[in-house]
Each structure stands twice: as C-alpha cells, then as structure tokens.
Amino acid sequence: xxYCVIDGDSYLFADSLVKKGVSGGLDAARNLSxxxxxxxxxxxxxxxxxxxxxxxxxxxxxxxxxxxxPNAAEQLEQFYQGxxxxxxxxxLVNSGPSRKHTEEKVKGECGVCDEVTS
Numbered sequence: 001x002x003y004c005v006i007d008g009d010s011y012l013f014a015d016s017l018v019k020k021g022v023s024g025g026l027d028a029a030r031n032l033s034x035x036x037x038x039x040x041x042x043x044x045x046x047x048x049x050x051x052x053x054x055x056x057x058x059x060x061x062x063x064x065x066x067x068x069x070p071n072a073a074e075q076l077e078q079f080y081q082g083x084x085x086x087x088x089x090x091x092l093v094n095s096g097p098s099r100k101h102t103e104e105k106v107k108g109e110c111g112v113c114d115e116v117t118s
Contacts, residue, residue: 001052002040005109008059008092009102018072018079025082029090054089058105061094 017024032055040051065073080092095105 001054002036003109004036004053004055005106006055006057007102007106008057009063009099013079018075021075021078022082022085025079025084026086027082028079029083029086032090033087054091056091056093056109058093058095058102058109060096060099060102062097063099063102 012018013024013028017028020027036053036055037051040053045051064076068076084090084092093105095102
C-alpha cells in the first residue's frame with residue numbers, strides 16, 4: 001500500500017479545475033489517481049497487483065480562504081466536495097488556522113510512515 005501525503009497549502013490544484021467546482025474536484029481526483037498509479041508502476045511494482053493507495057491532503061482552510069475572493073472560496077469548497085466524493089481513500093484535513101499547523105501535520109504524518117516502514 002502507498003500513502004500519499006500532500007501539503008495542500010503549497011501544492012494547489014489548477015485554477016481551471018477549482019473553478020469547475022464539484023466536477024473539477026472529481027476530475028482532479030481522477031487525474032491524481034492515474035498519476036499515482038503510474039508512479040507505482042515506475043517504482044517497479046508488479047502491474048498485475050491491485051494498486052492500493054491512500055491520499056491525505058492537509059491544508060489550512062482559513063489561510064486559503066483569506067487569499068481568495070468569497071466566490072472563489074465557495075468554488076474551492078465545492079471542488080473539495082467533488083475531490084473527496086471520488087474515493088473514500090482521498091481525505092482532506094483542515095489542519096488549523098495557520099500554515100505552520102499544516103507543516104506540522106505533514107511532517108507528523110511522514111514521521112509515522114517512516115516508523116511503520118522501518
């Protein structure tokens with residue numbers, strides 16, 4: 001199993017997808033899913049095996065919304081709804097009120113993964 005941890009404050013989705021709201025979120029999840037599967041293949045795993053992976057995106061909702069117009073913030077919320085509807089394995093986590101909280105969550109998750117694989 002592969003666990004993808006993404007810093008959602010630093011790595012944003014394409015504006016064209018976010019502007020599409022729910023359908024853009026569904027498209028983004030499909031694109032990300034395909035990219036992760038391709039990455040798993042490049043890592044040398046047997047492509048006949050079922051590729052299992054989870055994606056967790058940590059972000060600060062207040063940080064992102066403060067940088068957006070009210071309309072764009074609503075589009076982002078709808079986009080996130082579509083993104084998480086695509087698969088139960090895709091999780092968005094509002095990490096807290098600041099960028100620092102997101103960084104700490106990402107580092108914490110990566111530390112847990114290191115401990116599990118060691």
